[in-house]
Amino acid sequence: MSHILILGGDGYLGWPTAMHLSSRGHEVTVVDNYYKRAICKDLHINPLYEVPDLSVRAKRWHEITGKEIKVCVSDLTNINSMNALFNGKCNYDWCVEKKYTGIPDTIVHYAEQPSAPYSLMNNTTANNTISNNLLVTNNLLYSVKEYSRDSHIIKLGTMGEYGTPNIDIEEGWIDIEHNGRNGKFLFPRQGSSIYHTTKVMDTDLIWFAVRTWELKVTDLMQGPVYGIETEESIIDKDLSIIFFYDEIFGTILNRFITQAIIDYPLTVYGKGGQTRGYLNIKDTMQCIEKAVINPAKDSELRIFNQITETFSVNQLADKVYNVGQQLGFNVMIESIENPRKEAEEHYYNPKYQGLLELGVKPHYLDDLVLEGMFNQVIKYRDNIKKDIIFKGIKWI
Numbered sequence: 001m002s003h004i005l006i007l008g009g010d011g012y013l014g015w016p017t018a019m020h021l022s023s024r025g026h027e028v029t030v031v032d033n034y035y036k037r038a039i040c041k042d043l044h045i046n047p048l049y050e051v052p053d054l055s056v057r058a059k060r061w062h063e064i065t066g067k068e069i070k071v072c073v074s075d076l077t078n079i080n081s082m083n084a085l086f087n088g089k090c091n092y093d094w095c096v097e098k099k100y101t102g103i104p105d106t107i108v109h110y111a112e113q114p115s116a117p118y119s120l121m122n123n124t125t126a127n128n129t130i131s132n133n134l135l136v137t138n139n140l141l142y143s144v145k146e147y148s149r150d151s152h153i154i155k156l157g158t159m160g161e162y163g164t165p166n167i168d169i170e171e172g173w174i175d176i177e178h179n180g181r182n183g184k185f186l187f188p189r190q191g192s193s194i195y196h197t198t199k200v201m202d203t204d205l206i207w208f209a210v211r212t213w214e215l216k217v218t219d220l221m222q223g224p225v226y227g228i229e230t231e232e233s234i235i236d237k238d239l240s241i242i243f244f245y246d247e248i249f250g251t252i253l254n255r256f257i258t259q260a261i262i263d264y265p266l267t268v269y270g271k272g273g274q275t276r277g278y279l280n281i282k283d284t285m286q287c288i289e290k291a292v293i294n295p296a297k298d299s300e301l302r303i304f305n306q307i308t309e310t311f312s313v314n315q316l317a318d319k320v321y322n323v324g325q326q327l328g329f330n331v332m333i334e335s336i337e338n339p340r341k342e343a344e345e346h347y348y349n350p351k352y353q354g355l356l357e358l359g360v361k362p363h364y365l366d367d368l369v370l371e372g373m374f375n376q377v378i379k380y381r382d383n384i385k386k387d388i389i390f391k392g393i394k395w396i
């Protein structure tokens with residue numbers, strides 16, 4: 001069993017990943033500086049329900065399961081804070097035994113500003129996104145180079161790095177023949193927001209570190225995740241996953257279900273033909289676990305496309321409409337002017353075999369899954385704030 005650091009452990013994906021890996025016997029430390037909570041406070045954005053801070057959650061996890069998730073609250077844009085995770089100088093905010101666990105076998109890097117609309121609100125939010133995301137990634141690479149070259153980094157990228165090219169999207173790499181010669185290159189990237197562009201720049205930094213310092217990295221090009229619960233999060237209310245439904249931090253399906261519940265028309269941007277790859281949060285857990293137990297090789301940058309199926313916005317809206325109507329909600333769909341700069345009809349054919357070959361068994365988006373999400377979200381109907389659902393942050 002490995003010792004795993006989860007950077008960004010307070011987030012939508014970080015906390016459930018911590019519980020998932022801890023329950024499977026791994027020794028887990030979560031690190032976060034509540035950066036996301038601070039942004040939400042500034043912007044008056046609330047999650048669907050409040051979740052306790054990491055120390056409370058980790059303590060509860062220990063009371064229920066007897067397992068320890070160590071908690072460290074620190075800003076990873078600071079190189080000393082990052083180094084402390086590797087050189088034994090870390091001050092834990094919560095742990096059972098104040099004992100350093102040693103060099104990590106794996107680092108799961110989630111600790112970034114994850115919203116495209118936030119990154120395009122204004123120059124300040126764009127700068128925050130660029131500096132936060134690139135500094136955390138660069139610090140991580142430097143700390144691993146300095147202290148822990150055998151550690152496996154699992155980095156969360158996004159399918160949005162590729163954009164929507166008019167050719168099939170490979171898993172990270174492409175063979176190119178040019179003027180009679182061949183070479184293997186990173187698949188062309190063209191992020192559609194400042195946020196996506198930071199992910200492209202992360203990939204470049206990582207590729208440099210792999211070539212130069214011989215690190216081993218798995219870069220996961222993840223699509224938008226949906227879902228509100230995992231096997232572990234349903235054990236106790238204090239272990240719940242933080243769930244956003246607003247335009248800035250809520251992913252599309254989580255948002256649409258919330259909108260349907262309060263009779264807020266599903267906001268389809270433009271023609272609604274925008275197609276992306278999606279996955280259930282339970283499959284994010286599986287993908288990370290498979291990457292942990294099947295690490296990249298030394299000096300390898302391994303890239304997987306982390307999605308399980310593709311849908312257009314119209315298809316997602318229709319699915320939510322159908323299930324919502326069956327459950328008795330008055331679901332409406334409204335096409336509105338697209339605040340984003342993106343193709344509304346386009347070719348989209350990404351490959352996503354790699355993680356399936358490692359053994360991931362997808363949870364596909366069927367009516368039962370949607371019904372389950374409706375049944376969870378409706379419990380918190382009174383908490384839903386209508387005014388944060390759509391603010392129309394413009395790309396241009």
Ligand SMILES: NC(=O)c1ccc[n+]([C@@H]2O[C@H](COP(=O)([O-])OP(=O)(O)OC[C@H]3O[C@@H](n4cnc5c(N)ncnc54)[C@H](O)[C@@H]3O)[C@@H](O)[C@H]2O)c1
Pocket residue numbers: 007008009010011012013014031032033034035036037074075076077109110111112113114115132136156157158159222223224225226251
């Ligand atoms: N959720 C999705 O649908 C999705 C899709 C594709 C990629 N991703 C990527 O996966 C990762 C996790 O996404 P998420 O939805 O859980 O986001 P999230 O915002 O809920 O979690 C990220 C966490 O990182 C922390 N963080 C950010 N900067 C930090 C810093 N400087 N120091 C310490 N902690 C810091 C935040 O406080 C937050 O708790 C992100 O990198 C995101 O870009 C997410």
